[in-house]
Amino acid sequence: MNPTPARLTACTFRPFPLLTRHARTNIPAMHVRLLLGPAGSGKTWRCVAEVRSALRAGPDGPPLLFLAPKQATFQLERQLLADPALGGFTRLRILSFDRLAARVLHELGAPAPELLAEEGRLMVLRALLTTHRERLTIFRATARLTGFAAELSGLLREFQRHQVAPERLARLAAEPALDAALRGKLEDLARLLDAYLDWLARHGLQDADSLLDVAAAALKPTAGKPRPPLRFGGLWLDGFAEMTPQELDLLAAVLPACDRATLAFCLDSPVHDTGHWLSHWAPVRESFRRLRDRLAALPGCELEIETLPRAPARNRFAGAPPLQHLEAHWGAPLAFPAGPGRAVRVIACANPLQEVTVAAREILRFTREAGGRFRETAVLVRSLEGYHEPLRRVFRRYGIPFFLDRRESVAHHPLAELTRGALRTAVWGWQHADWFSALKSGLVHRDPAPLDRLENEALARGWRGRDWLEPLAIPDQPRLAARLETLRAQLVPPFARLARTLTEAPPSGPELADALRRFWNDLDVEAELARWADAAAEERAESAAAIHRTVWEQMLTWLDNVRLAFSHERLPAREWLPILEAGLANLSVGVVPPALDQVLVGAVDRSRNPDLRQVILLGLNEGVFPAPPAAPVLLTQTERSQLGALGLDLTADRRRLLGRERYFGYIACTRARERLVATFSRADAADRPLGPSAWVAWLQRLFPALEIETAREPAGPAEVIHASELLLTGLPSKRLATPAAQFLAQAAGWTSEQLAQWRVRGEPAAERLSPALAARLYGSPRLSTSVSRLEQFAACPFQFFVAAGLRADERQRFEVDARQRGSFQHEVLRRFHETAVAAGRRWRDFTPDEARDCIGRIARAVAEEFGGGLLQADEAGSLTARGLTRMLQDFVAALVTWMRRGYAFNPVAAELAFGGRDATLPAWVLPLAGGGQLAITGQVDRVDVAPALEPDVLWCVVHDYKSSEHRFDALLFRHGVQMQLPAYLAAVCALDRPGGLPALPPGGPAAGVRLRPAGLFYANLRGSFPAGKSRGEVLGQAAEQAASAYQHRGRFTTEALDVLDARPDGRPSGQFAYSLTQAGELSRRAGDALTPGEFAEIETRLRAKLVELAGRILAGEAAVDPYQKGARLRACDQCRFQTVCRIDPWTHRYRRLG
Structure with missing residues (x-):
């Protein structure tokens, strides 16, 4: 016999009747009230009042249930206990659906199922993807990608919540009406879902997403099994806009066990079956309809629908007519006859950071001027991503207590980083990045300074791999080696024990979990986290303190999931790593609000707001709120539509998602009972322009007199x-x-x-050091520095301050970078010169082939000892050494060819140092104002000399080796940015005893000769070769053309032209940049040649600029003031201290050279 259908009664309130039995079916009658009403009509108040009444009437009766979203349970407890007549309760359970399912199983005495948490689910899916990848068709290529397991988990969760079994997916995959790609996807998904459910069954586990199904099944009577004798005194439901089929099933199974029930929905009328899909009521209307139909089919269910009226004099907005108008006409805007006053405001801000600052100022103004409490304000956003960090930072600065309603990711918490780094260290053989990421987590060694020193030495000396399992040795620094070895001996043992467990034999899940727990115990992680939590609490960082206290339990839960999910599987370490990392990447913790009087900060679709007087709604921007529908990843919107046509309706389609956004806008704007302050940004955090949201125009339609305010900084x-x-x-x-x-x-x-x-x-542009401090940092009255340092100062005073004042420097790394390549080439050329001098030969005495052979021998010898074996450490280093050697061979061959034909100069010094600690020549000293001195030090790559016409005079040329073409820039020289070569030439020519140069041409003048500047040149070691159609064409260029690729650029005096380029035919050799007219005269159109007067002017300008820069240094200039030349060239481009500097390159006004 079919039971009598549910009876719909009038929409008026009356007390619940006593529990009776249905006359025809002998099923206990249940009375269910569907309580409807718009925002502010009193639905939550009614539910809370009924619960309080039930608790006062019978504190010891059957359990009472209050169902609410997970994040709302704490607020409801506070709201209930706000009644002074209710001192507490033991009968009431405020639960989410997950906890209701667990409670039902507990009440039935069913054994608690072993539940797999989300991180465990991800680890199992990652393992299954590895196992089944070759059997997949569509997802085979993407199964290995990071993040695929998380996307798969989300889609399988959709299937489970909509009660879609693998068999149904397989049947759909056979539908010929579907696209081939979709059928392939469904086959893959059916296979993976079936494998996942089979894994759970084999391990005796339940997925958290299937817990609701288990509880609902336990409550349903079956053949031979009566309904369990479970009774609840009452059930209330509030706060749900949408419900999944799983939740509907569990609710329908629990309601027959309840004496009474009140189910509240934010809906202004039950008659919405034909409502428009774009209506803001659409999401709730659909859930209400499904629940009503489901309850109407329950035997013995007396269904009552009550709709609470808006009641302007008694509802939430009784004191704010503009907000009352907004709520009533949100669906179809109607103009408010007057201005909204302070009840509704919209503020335009420059960016999200200013939005947050406006929110902080409004909160403080509310508490002072309106007598508000912090808990009476909420800050809402559509999504906390992009806002949570500015909110946290600004609210702390303004001293505003707040609770950020957001699960905090701990995937990069120091404990997760330590664990991830330790696992990678063990699996990948103690690689530097893995090893030091674990060491520097803060949980291995409290003092970071020794670890920094250890890392610096490891980078500089190339310690890696099994080097860490052997004693460290630094032959030239035994004391440092002893300190670092003591530290190594303290750090390595816990990691080595974990590595043995992972690598000696494939561990099972329980063995791996036990090994990680021992590893944490060896490092005393739990106690250290407790110390961190206490320290954070003392600094009033309550959120950080809560995370440190919670993350330990979360990580233990992660280990429990490893133990449960892989109880029998033994996997090699390399297979364990992606599985464990998939779980670690998903770890998050929920934080309980630490105080009672605090501002609630949350997302519109998540946060459950208490009784609020003021709401500040941030981010009313186009593309932010309303949020555009997110594009599905594994199943596209088109594919979902195809499945919907066949009866598989997974989630809301694009139209329903838009309706949901309308609902969220309605909810956000109707939370407050006195004030709504909405803000939007003109640009995002990256300074990309943003437009206002559709809700701004919507509010202007509701309130035509509403004026958009503009946020500004305090004027005074x-x-x-x-x-x-x-x-x-x-x-x-x-x-x-x-x-x-x-x-x-x-x-x-x-x-x-x-x-x-x-x-x-602080703004650095006007910073200066006191002259006294500058003198202490740089030295006085004698300022000793290099030309490159002075160039740094000319480029940016702050760059010089960091380098010469703070003496900051980059880490030395055991790798072949540009600096190491240059050092290798310079050393080979230096030894080539010394070899020639030792043999009594000049460079020109070598034939090109002899020079090549000599360079090759020297380069091989240098490579063996260079940088502690840097170029012999691996094949990449050896390949680099061979390439650099060939480059030098070609360069020197071109040089000796020029010398044998027309370049009359002879190299007399290579890597000539002056003024340094180990230099044989003195510094170049210039007098400064006030009796001070500037002592310039440096090292010249090569010095060449040639006899001049005057007796006891030698022409002098200096060379600077470069790895690419480099030219003398007159503008940079005038501003002091490019002075090195002119300064080196002046310093060498200023020597009192030029005969002190390491070598002079055989039979040359005596030591008392005077050096005369002839030229300064950049020598391109790589050569500038014209492009060709093929590699063979480039390599097969004529020798003459190849030699011109090494043309020297710089400046030289025309007086020395015949000595620099004395070819018999009188035509330019190509070694230097100049040209001749048809008459044989020097052309002035282009080239590096200068008249004697112009060439002498270089040194005059140089001396003045050096003295000027030295004076500014000693005066204390240290401003961040980088230059810019043209549209692209900036001092910041090659600066090594960008991590120290505080300017924003997008907004900083650069010093333009002109």
Whole structure:
């Protein structure tokens, strides 16, 4: 006999009847009220009031259930306990659907199933993808990709929540009406879902997503099995806009066990069956319809639908008519007859950071001027991504207590990084990045300084792999070696034990979990995390403290999932690694609100808001809120539509998603009962332009008199709302150490560390050192520095300050970088010169083939010892050495060819150092104002000399080796950015005893000769070869053309032209850049030749610029003031200290050279 269908009664409130039995079916009658009403009509208040009444009437009766979204349970507990007459309760359970399922199984006495958490699910899916990859058709190529397991997990969750079995997917895959690609996808998904469910069955596990099905099945009567004797005193449901088939099943199974039930929905009328899909009621209407139909089919269900009226005098918005108007006419905007006043405001901001700052100022103004509490304000966004960090940073600065309603990812928490690094270290053989990522997690060694020193030495000396399992040795620094070896001996044992467990034999899941737990215990991780939590709490970083306290339990849960999911599987270490990393990447923790009076910050679709007087809605921008429908990854929207046509309706289609956004907009704008403050940005954080959201225009249609305000910074102290604003806007950074600044910092609640951090962030453009401090840093009255350092100062004073004042430097790395390649080539050329001198030969005495052979022998010898075996450490280094050697052979062959034909100069020094610690020649000293001196040091790559016409005079040329074509730039020279070659030439020619040069031409003048500047040149070691159609064409170029590829660029005096290029035919050899007219005269159109007067002017300008720069250095200039030449060339391009500098290259006004 069919049971009597549910009876619909009038929409009026009356007390629940006593529990009776249905006359025809002997099934206990249940009374279910569907409580409807728009936002602010009192649905939650009614539910809370009924629960309070039930608790006061019978504190010890059957359990009462209150179903709410997971994130809302805490707020409901607070709301219930706000009644002073209700001191507490033991009868009520405020639960999410997941916890309801667990509660039902507990009440039935069923054994608690072993549940696999999301991280365990991901690890199993990653293992299955590895096992079944070759059997997949569509997803075979992508199965290995990072993130694929997470996407697959989300899609399988959709299948489970919509109760789609593998068999149904397989049947759909056989449908000829579907595209071939879709059929292939369904076959793959059916195979993977079946394999996953089979894995769970074989291991006796339940997926958390199937828990609701298990609980619903346990409650349903079957043949030979009556309904379990489970009773609940009542059930209330509130806060759900949409419900999945799983949730509907469980609710329908639980309701017959309840004496009464109130199910509340945000819906203004039950008659919406034909409502438009774009209506903001559409998502709730669909859930309501499905639930109503499901309950109507339950035997003995007395169904009542009650709709709460808007009741303007009694609802949430009774004191704010504009908000009342907004709620009533959100679906079809109707103009409000007056201005919204302070009830509805829209503020335009420059960027999201300013939006957050506006929110902070509004919150403080609300608490001071309107007598509000922090808990009476909520800050809502469509998504917290992109906002959570600015919100956290700005609210802390303004001293606003807040709770960020967001699960915090701990995938990169130090404990996760330690574990990931340790696993990779063991699997990949102690590679540097893996090993030091674990060491520097903060959980291995408390003091980072020794680890930094150890890492620096490891990078410089190439320690890697099994080097860490042997004692460290530094032959030339035994004391340092002893310290580092002591540290190594402390660090390695826990990692070595873990590595043995992983690599000696394939471990099972329980063995691996036990090994990781021992590893953590060896490092005393739990105690260290507790210390971190206590320290964070002392610094008022409650969120960080909560994460440190929670992450330990989360990681233990992760190990439990490893133990459960892989209880019998033994896998090699390399197969374990991607499985474990898939689980680690998904770890997150939920944080309980740490205080009662705090601002709630959350996403519109997640946060459950308490009774609010003010809501600040951020991010009303196009493409942000309303959010565009996210594109599905594994199944496209078109494919989902095809499946929907065959009866598999997984999720809302694009139209329903748009309706959902309308609903979220409605919810966000109707949370507050007094004030709504909405903001939007003109540009995003990357300075890309943004337009206002459709909701801004919507609000303007509702309130035609609404004026868009523009956010601005405080114009003066009278507009400052927090002491930090005086620090940030009214006080130069150089005055932050004054007592006034300390007082403001104390008033702002800043710690000394926060103040120090702001001093570092202060605007640097006007910074100067005191002359006394500059003298201490750089030396006085004698400033000793190199030309390259002075060029740094000319390029940017701050760059010089970091390099010469702070003496910062890059880490030395055991790798063949550009600097190492240059050092190798310079060393080979130096030894070539010394070899020639030792043999009593000049460079020109070598034939090109002899020079090639000599360079080859020297290069092989240098490569064996260079950089501690850097060029012999691997095949890449050896290949680099051979390539650099061939390059030098071609270069020297071209040089000796020129020397034998027309270049009359002879090299007399290579790598000539002057003024340095080990230099044989003195520094070049220039007098400064006030009696000081500038002592210039340096090292010249090569010095060439040739006899001049005057007796006791030698022409002098200096060369600077470059790895590519380099030219003398007159503009950069005038501004001091390119002075090295002119300074080297001047310094060498200023020697009192040029005979002190390491070598002079055989039979040359005596030591008392005078050197005369002839030229300065950049020598291109690589050569500039014209492009060809093929490699053979380029390599087969004529010798004359190949030699011209090594043309020297720079400046030279025409007086020395006959000595520089004395070819018999009188035509330019191509070694230098100049040209002759048809009459044989020097052409002035192009080239590097200068008249004697012009060439002499170089040294005059040089001396003046050197003295000027030295004076500015000693005066204390240290501003961040980089130059820009033209449209592209900037000092920052080659700066090694960009991580130290504080400018924004997009907004900084560069010093333009002209």
